[in-house]
Amino acid sequence: MSYLKFFSLAAPMALALLVTPAQAQTTPTEQMTGYVAQAGQPAQAARGQEFFTAKHGKEWSCSTCHTSKPTVDGKHATTGKVIAPMAPAFNPQRFTDAAKTEKWFRRNCNDVVGRECTAGEKADFLSWLLTLKS
Ligand code: HEC
Numbered sequence: 819m820s821y822l823k824f825f826s827l828a829a830p831m832a833l834a835l836l837v838t839p840a841q842a843q844t845t846p847t848e849q850m851t852g853y854v855a856q857a858g859q860p861a862q863a864a865r866g867q868e869f870f871t872a873k874h875g876k877e878w879s880c881s882t883c884h885t886s887k888p889t890v891d892g893k894h895a896t897t898g899k900v901i902a903p904m905a906p907a908f909n910p911q912r913f914t915d916a917a918k919t920e921k922w923f924r925r926n927c928n929d930v931v932g933r934e935c936t937a938g939e940k941a942d943f944l945s946w947l948l949t950l951k952s
Contacts, residue, residue: 846906846913850944856937866946869939874931880943883926889950905950913944 854861870880870888884892888904903909913919927935935943 843914844916846944846948849913849916849919850941850948853937853941853944857941859938861938861941861945863942863946863949866939866942866944870943870946876930876932878930880926880930882930888947889952905947907948907950907952912947 850861870884871886873879878895882895883901884904889908890903892901892904893899894901902911904912906912923935923940927933927939
């Protein structure tokens with residue numbers, strides 16, 4: 819194998835190794851942009867707030883655990899464990915790990931709505947959180 823050929827194969831592979839761990843890191847705005855693109859419609863913060871505080875035919879709303887103020891600590895409805903604020907301006911770790919975000923959307927939407935949240939619902943919710951500034 820010529821040096822050039824080897825390099826043309828090895829370089830992208832080395833780059834992929836370097837880049838992969840960084841891709842797990844994201845930002846709240848980046849995630850919201852992704853949900854908006856998936857939904858194919860603009861996000862509406864007011865609709866996100868309504869979704870978060872309303873019940874959807876089950877015992878809990880999102881605000882049961884997260885409170886209706888995403889700027890303060892919440893408390894888990896069954897375990898009583900403290901849940902850090904949801905709004906990124908009050909908790910910089912929020913929505914910086916797409917796998918974590920998706921995992922909790924899946925679990926919590928199933929508990930509250932009885933199904934996964936749609937991309938539009940996620941976009942609305944996140945856009946509301948991003949309007950809350952410290
Ligand atoms: C039974 C309690 C409970 C309810 C109800 C609940 N959550 Fe959560 N939520 C949690 C816990 C616990 C975590 C993980 C701990 C943490 O991240 O602080 C979490 C984390 C999240 C995250 C992860 C955010 C991130 O850091 O990326 C999102 C998004 C989320 N919840 C959205 C919702 C939405 C939307 C609803 C309503 C459909 C909801 N939650 C209802 C308990 C709850």
